[in-house]
Amino acid sequence: MLRRTFLAVVASGVVALPAFAQDVKTLNMGIISTETSSNLKSAWQPVIDDLSRALGVQVKPFFASDYAGIIEGMRFNKVQIAWYGNKSAMEAVDRANGEVFASVIDKDGNPGYWSLLIARKDSDLKSVEDVIKRGKDLTYGAGDPNSTSGTAVPGYYLWAANKVDPKTLFKAVRISNHETNLLSVLNKQVDVAVNNTENFERYRINTGKNAYDDVRVLWKSPLIPADPLVYRKDLPPELKKKIQDFFVNYGKGADAAREKQALATLTYQGFRVSTDAQLVPIRQIELAKEKAKIESDSTLAAADKEKKLADVSRRLAELDRASSTQ
Numbered sequence: 608m609l610r611r612t613f614l615a616v617v618a619s620g621v622v623a624l625p626a627f628a629q630d631v632k633t634l635n636m637g638i639i640s641t642e643t644s645s646n647l648k649s650a651w652q653p654v655i656d657d658l659s660r661a662l663g664v665q666v667k668p669f670f671a672s673d674y675a676g677i678i679e680g681m682r683f684n685k686v687q688i689a690w691y692g693n694k695s696a697m698e699a700v701d702r703a704n705g706e707v708f709a710s711v712i713d714k715d716g717n718p719g720y721w722s723l724l725i726a727r728k729d730s731d732l733k734s735v736e737d738v739i740k741r742g743k744d745l746t747y748g749a750g751d752p753n754s755t756s757g758t759a760v761p762g763y764y765l766w767a768a769n770k771v772d773p774k775t776l777f778k779a780v781r782i783s784n785h786e787t788n789l790l791s792v793l794n795k796q797v798d799v800a801v802n803n804t805e806n807f808e809r810y811r812i813n814t815g816k817n818a819y820d821d822v823r824v825l826w827k828s829p830l831i832p833a834d835p836l837v838y839r840k841d842l843p844p845e846l847k848k849k850i851q852d853f854f855v856n857y858g859k860g861a862d863a864a865r866e867k868q869a870l871a872t873l874t875y876q877g878f879r880v881s882t883d884a885q886l887v888p889i890r891q892i893e894l895a896k897e898k899a900k901i902e903s904d905s906t907l908a909a910a911d912k913e914k915k916l917a918d919v920s921r922r923l924a925e926l927d928r929a930s931s932t933q
Contacts, residue, residue, distance in 0.1 A: 608834065616842055622678065625785065627687075631843065631846060632665070633665045634664055634666045634667070635679050636667070636668055636686070636687075636689060637669045637670075637681060637690070637691075638669065638670055639692060639754075640670065640673055640674065640677075640905050641806065641809075642784055642786030643892055645785070648670070650873050651705060651873070653720050653829055653872075654857065654873070656848070658854075661853045662853070669689075673753070674695045674753035674754060675697075675752075677689055677695065678704070680840060682703035687839050687842060688836060689836070689838075690839070691836075691837055692754055693831065693886055693888075694754060695755070696837050696868055697740055698753055700883055700886065703814045703839075704840050705838070706837060706839070706840045707770075707835045707882055707883045707885060707886065708834070708850065709851060709879060710881040711833045711834045711836075711873075711875050711878055712833065712875060712878060713833065713874060714875060715917035718830070718832070719830045719832045719833045720756070720804045720830075720831055720832060721756075721804045721827050721828050721833045722755075722756035722757070722760040722802075722803050722827070722828035723756075723802045724761065724799060724824070725789070725800075725801075726792060726798060726799045726823050727795065728821055728826055730798065730819075730823065732798065732823070733823070734825060735825055739769060742776035742777050742778075743776075745778055745795075745799060746778055746781065746799075747776075747779070747780045747781070747797060748788040748799070748800025749782045749800075749801060750783075750784075750785070750801050753917075754785075754803050756803035756848075757784075757803075758829045759889055761828065761891055763892040763895060764829060764892075785923055786810070786857070788801060789806060789807070789818060789822070789894050793902065803831075805818070805834075805874055808874040809874055812872065812874065828901065831861050832886075833885075835881055835885060836854060836881075837846050839867070840849055853878075857870070857879045858870050858877045866915070879916065891923065891926050891927075898919045898920070
């Protein structure tokens, strides 16, 4: 998928650019596709307009059909700032010259959010056990492959924990964004789907309806660190400082009332300073999945398996040490 997105970028005439000069004239802010571009644009545009004024630089929203498009946009310098989930932020940090500089604070002040597995309330599915027993007769709404709450977290804490693979468990699997997954459950287009608590709040704001009235939550994940904001490392240092200061002080200044209204539309209370360290839990999940895959690989020679497992264990230990010093 990443390769297809890159080819599309090349075909459109966009090529890799050098590191920014000090006189930046335009910045693009990437916004991951958790719902329709029109909804996301209307929610983010007031903040983006304020950012443009604060920086004295035009900031434009950048949308793609999937998370990979935003990651590749940052990799090839078509995107310089982005709102990601933790999994996609990890990809941006590792392969797109990204750096976490802030994270969101939800409307209740929570330091994160939760992934959910949902079904219609009038369904006879009451538990994860019901889903697993009847999987071959059910359709499943999965998340984007680079989504934290749609793939990484349920993949580890839900499916791997129950020793099942959704690709083989269900009659059919449909990959989509959070908004579509929720609507697909409500409209009986899929039987179960992944979602998250942030999207439920966005649904309430957009429609005035409470999804919990019609949806049953079959599973709720451990707390997921709040969504990070990432910029390219090669932005000028003074510009990076201005961008970070803008976000962490948004909703606190002379125009706080209007800014808080813009934040409320996003379902946020504000933003806090963050770093790449917030990605450690997601890295641990990905490595644990890699370890389980190696352990179950019957095609590997014993020596190769031992070597690969030792490497994964070393990287997990490094992450444990890093997280213990935070």
